[in-house]
Amino acid sequence: xxxxxxxxxxxxxxxxxxxxxxxxxxxxxxxxxxxxxxxxxxxxxxxxxxxxxxxxxxxxxxxxxxxxxxxxxxxxxxxxxxxxxxxxxxxxxxxxxxxxxxxxxxxxxxxxxxxxxxxxxxxxxxxxxxxxxxxxxxxxxxxxxxxxxxxxxxxxxxxxxxxxxxxxxxxxxxxxxxxxxxxxxxxxxxxxxxxxxxxxxxxxxxxxxxxxxxxxxxxxxxxxxxxxxxxxxxxxxxxxxxxxxxxxxxxxxxxxxxxxxxxxxxxxxxxxxxxxxxxxxxxxxxxxxxxxxxxxxxxxxxxxxxxxxxxxxxxxxxxxxxxxxxxxxxxxxxxxxxxxxxxxxxxxxxxxxxxxx
Numbered sequence: 001x002x003x004x005x006x007x008x009x010x011x012x013x014x015x016x017x018x019x020x021x022x023x024x025x026x027x028x029x030x031x032x033x034x035x036x037x038x039x040x041x042x043x044x045x046x047x048x049x050x051x052x053x054x055x056x057x058x059x060x061x062x063x064x065x066x067x068x069x070x071x072x073x074x075x076x077x078x079x080x081x082x083x084x085x086x087x088x089x090x091x092x093x094x095x096x097x098x099x100x101x102x103x104x105x106x107x108x109x110x111x112x113x114x115x116x117x118x119x120x121x122x123x124x125x126x127x128x129x130x131x132x133x134x135x136x137x138x139x140x141x142x143x144x145x146x147x148x149x150x151x152x153x154x155x156x157x158x159x160x161x162x163x164x165x166x167x168x169x170x171x172x173x174x175x176x177x178x179x180x181x182x183x184x185x186x187x188x189x190x191x192x193x194x195x196x197x198x199x200x201x202x203x204x205x206x207x208x209x210x211x212x213x214x215x216x217x218x219x220x221x222x223x224x225x226x227x228x229x230x231x232x233x234x235x236x237x238x239x240x241x242x243x244x245x246x247x248x249x250x251x252x253x254x255x256x257x258x259x260x261x262x263x264x265x266x267x268x269x270x271x272x273x274x275x276x277x278x279x280x281x282x283x284x285x286x287x288x289x290x291x292x293x294x295x296x297x298x299x300x301x302x303x304x305x306x307x308x309x310x311x312x313x314x315x316x317x318x319x320x321x322x323x324x325x326x327x328x329x330x331x332x333x334x335x336x337x338x339x340x341x342x343x344x345x346x347x348x349x350x351x352x353x354x355x356x357x
Contacts (some may be wrong), residue, residue, distance in 0.1 A: 181196020
């Protein structure tokens with residue numbers, strides 16, 4: 001029913017069948033996406049500090065291997081939904097960075113037309129369903145996506161991502177209960193970056209671990225390290241295959257880390273030390289780890305590393321320029337994309353007023 005804390009090493013993960021079949025180009029693309037996420041987030045931070053972005057900004061720096069590794073496994077009928085730290089997943093599923101940056105700026109060219117901001121990226125055409133600001137609120141929705149996959153008789157899954165702090169929300173447990181009760185192809189992915197806002201997991205969550213809670217609902221569970229994209233892929237692939245082939249749910253706890261605060265507004269100086277951050281960056285930075293692995297494999301060299309990094313920086317700058325030059329939504333846009341019947345008046349069947357001003 002459960003899988004104990006993994007004993008596989010990074011080398012073993014690289015040899016796993018799902019990774020051994022990767023071509024050199026596919027490995028480079030995984031690395032490229034991780035670097036693109038990092039540079040996009042760094043550019044977003046500078047834009048926020050320049051007062052170009054309002055509201056909250058939750059950066060994914062340090063967790064890149066999780067989103068890239070997980071989303072690289074998606075098939076035609078696999079879906080993804082996540083919380084407010086959603087930029088990495090958006091780039092990992094293939095969203096363009098221009099509209100992503102424009103959304104941060106609140107511009108009409110943004111992926112959510114400037115109405116969602118940092119926490120509400122969406123791409124239904126890529127089976128990417130956001131981007132949600134309510135802690136744990138996306139997990140029942142992810143369970144619903146899994147229900148839809150099963151109801152339609154498709155061989156697929158739904159990966160519902162959450163942080164370690166969300167695991168204590170009641171709706172998360174209700175969702176896991178239904179997934180276990182109805183055998184839904186849902187993979188609940190806990191990105192355990194060790195801090196829910198400013199509270200450490202040790203001080204907020206009882207028990208031996210977070211994934212182990214799945215046993216209470218008769219659900220398969222697993223753990224893996226999130227700084228190595230090979231290990232993320234090897235672990236999640238097993239769970240996705242269980243979902244697709246047997247319509248069984250799983251809970252996966254991925255040990256990862258965020259270099260920045262909960263959001264950019266978080267001073268991040270009161271609940272962890274600089275030495276802790278530096279130690280992780282030095283020994284477990286996901287981009288550096290994968291770079292070393294691919295260099296050892298003869299897939300990456302210094303010239304290609306520089307080329308990928310330069311291209312990622314240029315892409316992030318172009319995204320910022322696109323956002324700067326894009327217009328803001330108009331006052332009339334406030335009533336668009338709210339009710340289907342407002343946007344399709346010729347097919348409206350309801351009576352009465354839809355808006356009150």
